[in-house]
Amino acid sequence: METTTRPIPRRWLAAVLGAALACTGAATAVARTAGIAHAATAAHSPLAARSPLAVAGRGAIVPFTELEAEAARTNGTVIGPDRTYTSLPSEASGRSAVKLDAAGQYVEFTLTQPANAVTVRYSLPDNAAGTGITAPMELSADGTRLKDLSFTSKYGWFYGSYPFTNSPGDKPHHFYDETRALFGKTLPAGAKVRITLPSTAATPSATVDVADFEQVAAPVTQPADSLAVTDYGADPSGAADSTSAFQKAVDAGKAQGKTVWIPQGTFRLTDHVVVDQVTLRGAGPWYSVLTGRSSTDRTRAAGIYGKYVSGGGYSGQIRPQEAGGPSRNVTLKDFAILGEITERIDEDQVNGLGGAMSDSTVDNLWIQHTKVGAWMDGPMDNFHIKNSRILDQTADGVNFHWGVTNSSVENTFLRNTGDDGLAMWADTKTNAGDTFKNNTVVAPILANNIAIYGGKDISVTDNVVADTLTNGGGIHVGNRFSGVGPGNGTDVSGTFTLARNTTIRAGNTDIGWPFPIGAIWFDARASAIDKATIKVTDTDILDSSYSAIMFVSGTTKGVEFNNVNIDGTGTFAMQFNDPASASFTNVTAKHLGFTEPVYSCLGSQLSLTQGAGNSGWNSKLPATYCGEWPKPNYDHNGTDPTPPPTSPPPSPTENLAKGRPVTASGSVDQYVPEKAVDGDATSYWESTNNAFPQWLTVDLGATRSVGRVVLKLPPATAWGARTQTLSVLGSTDGSSFGELLASKSYRFDPATGNTATVTLPAGTGTRYLRIRVTANTGWPAAQFSEVEAYTS
Structure with a gap:
């Protein structure tokens, strides 16, 4: 590499x-307990003002x-x-x-x-x-x-x-x-x-x-026979740094088997307090507040951390007092962490909660203005967050990262997270037996309300999610991101239960893709999702910004939809960008934003098994819509859905491959196939090393006339000149490929822009364009920063 x-x-x-x-x-x-419908605020969109707190029996009780x-x-x-x-x-x-x-x-x-x-x-x-x-x-x-x-x-x-x-x-x-x-x-x-x-x-x-x-209750009184942090020098006025005093108090609490008490006040911490075998409790999140950040080391800030496990999920520098984990038998209860984090730097450990805590509980915490509310690096087991509020994060709300098992987030309200609201990321060590239940997740500013990246036997139940902004949907299951895949045994497997969830105004555009993302979606870019039974049951998908259900990037199998209510979409009921095999029973759709309910250009690569009770989306199957992406339409009150757009022929300067779905024979680390069609010549795809031949295939969306293909490598001078030997193949169905241009060697030299142009025979037409590489003099793998296709 x-x-x-x-x-x-x-x-x-x-x-x-x-x-x-x-x-x-x-x-x-x-309010979740009241079950009162929220008044509409826009005449053109009667569904637009549905409230995530007005769904009876689902979401957090706030x-x-x-x-x-x-x-x-x-x-x-x-x-x-x-x-x-x-x-x-x-x-x-x-x-x-x-x-x-x-x-x-x-x-x-x-x-x-x-x-x-x-x-x-x-x-x-x-x-x-x-x-x-x-x-x-x-x-x-x-x-x-x-x-x-x-x-x-x-x-x-x-x-x-x-x-x-x-x-x-x-x-x-x-x-x-x-x-x-x-x-x-x-x-x-x-x-x-x-x-x-x-x-x-x-x-x-x-x-x-x-x-x-x-109506905030009166402050909790100090438990009998407990140790107060003020007894160890903590300053409730916030003037003095109380980090050392807190650490002394929790260490004493562990040694004496006593609860450590945080009285009313605002306590300034400039670093992590490391907890193990101790209860840390406050007078209530409106009364006992932890805040602060180091003025000399911006990577240190107020936070409560468990001890890290040697060789575990955190790869940064661990201080001696943070090693030897996981921590065990920790209870954190009834206080707030109101941080001072104003930026997002992913390497900085400035989260509200972190490290590893097994057999531990977080109850009634308010976490705000930290980077991630709780970024938990395993391996760890039996960890539970409940009855809490996580607001205004610069990154995720909660992330179970690296071998977190039999753990949960329940009855928790999250809003305005900078990335995924709730996430599980099985990065090189699988997460298993974890649950997100009865949570309300509103307005993640990037990515998904709830996301599961790999893992085994995962449950996402009784949640309400709303108002996705960009680059994500309401609920997501994917084999994606580093460390997720069959090589690590971390890919999606076992039984995934997605039951009794409600999505509202979920899904939106992706600034890196030319097509939008659905409210509930599946992504198999790292490897096929084919080792799990994924059950989506008793689910309401309401007022989706684009499609209700989406499959993309690779092949996904084994998804079972049962008793699913789709009510209001900006575009389709179903969106299939890549091969999928799924079954549908009692799946109904109404108030769709587009005349065609199903998007697919997959032909026989799409396998939909229908049970009883489906309606509103399946009347035209097996025919599907395969054309330009329609603009979203939210006028579902008696107005006709948007008609299919008419598409002018592409101009000679239009790159037909940019942003299109792409697959490859393999890839290394984050150098995924999508890098070759993202319009950025500085990022690139690299295939599996020492395994020629390798290929990359771009789906142009329809059979197009292709006159030339431009292949690029990053223009940086750090890239030495090289020659890649390759052929060009084409297909109309994505499975049967024929040779469009025989194998030939092409020179890539940074002195001339690291670009090679491949001219195809006149009249060449193809939908699936494949570049097949058999040799590379500069590296034992296929490499392209951009694969561009033009009509002439």
Whole structure:
């Protein structure tokens, strides 16, 4: 391998990555326990305002009542609904919010339940330096001022494609943040709580998305015979660094078999506190708060970590006190970690929770403004997170990484994560027997609400997910990312149970692909998904941004859909980009956004077995739609779906292969086939070493006339000149290939752009274009940074 030209491998490689309207109605309350339908806010989309907290029996039981700003009384401007990546309303709950841009503009919520506290989700503009704006907002009730809320944008506004930057530029995203406040008294139902922009001196505008009102209980009292961190020197004022005091207290708690108590206060930590065989408990997440970050080492910040396992999932430097894991018999309960992380640097261990903790429980924690809420590096067993809130992360909400077994996340509310909301990643050591159950995951800014990368016998049940933004869907199962595959025994296997889940406004565009992603989707790019039975049962797929169900990248088999309700899509009910074998019983679809319900160009490579009770999507089978991607249509209230688009013939300068589905005989590490069609000449595909012949096949989507193929390698001078011997093959069905051009040697030289042009015989037509390589003088594998196809 030519490591001098390669970037550091990263788990998040996928991210190579209104009219003004015065709303004077009362706010609509939604809560998981109430089962109240949320009012529609857009006349053209009756499904657009479904609330993820109004699904009876599914999702997290939350302690708050959620009120949407766009359904409240306001003299501001309602923005949205809009699902377009990088637009301000696209990241809002329900895809709409209220913008205040003049002094005195407000949003006024009418309480439906008594409350003494509120959490407000909002957005402020960034500043020119990318460090954010902080501005006061007035909070009042029934005309009486309560206090000021501090809104800030220092934790938001990322730019560009992955890896993101905080410097203002293109593709702005991650706009929203959350702040919380206790009122100091209980307000009754019917009270009118107003958030007002008092002035535009500090900020030109403020956008209010949603307010969560709750009745916070009195603080928990210190348990008998417990050790208080203040007894060891911890400072509840937050002025002094309490890291050492916390560590001494938890070590003493382990030695004496006693609970360690965090009293009311804000405690500043500048590094991890390492826990083992101890209970660490606070007075409640509104009262006992951990915060802080080192001023000299930005890789160190407040966090509670278990001990790492030697040779385990974390490959970075482990301090002596963090070794010797996994930690065991740890309980973390009733406190908050409100971090100070404003950027995303994947190598930094600045997560809320981390390391390895077996036989351990996390209960009623509030984790906000860390990189990942809980990044757990195994091997570890029997670890459980429950009854918690994870908000405003720069990366994942929770990730079970590397050999996490028999563990779960349950009854937890997640919103505004910077990557997957909940993830399991079987990176070189399989995850097994894990469960995500009764969680609510809203507005992940990148990737999926829930994602399972490899693993065995996994359950995802009774969850509600909503408002995917880009590069992901609502629920995802895939053989993808490094360390996931049959060579490690970490690929998808056993029984996967995806049951009683609800997706709302899930799926969206992928900035690296020319086609969108479905609400529930499967990706077999690293290896075929063919060792598991995947059961998708009793599931509601509502108001999907594009398709409801999608298969892509490689071959997926063994998926069983039973009792699935598809209600509202932007495009198709089913989207098959790559070969799939699946069965469908009682799968119904209505309110589709496109006249053709099934997308597939696969012909006989698509195997759909139908049981009883299917309707709304299968009437034209085996015929399917194979054409240009339609624009999404969310007008499902009596308007005809979008008709198939008419496609002009491609121009001679159009690269027919860019962004198309691609497969290969093999690949190494992150140098996957998609790199050869991503339009970026600096990234590349590399086949399995020392295993010629090797091939790469691009699906052009339909039979096209191809006059020339341009092959590229990265232009960097670090690449030495080389000659690759190759032939060109074609196919109309993806299985039977014929030779279009005989084998020949082609020179790639950085001095001339590292490019070779292959001219095909006149009149060559093919849908599947395959480049077959038998030799390479520079490396024992096939290598291409781009495979481009043109009509002439």
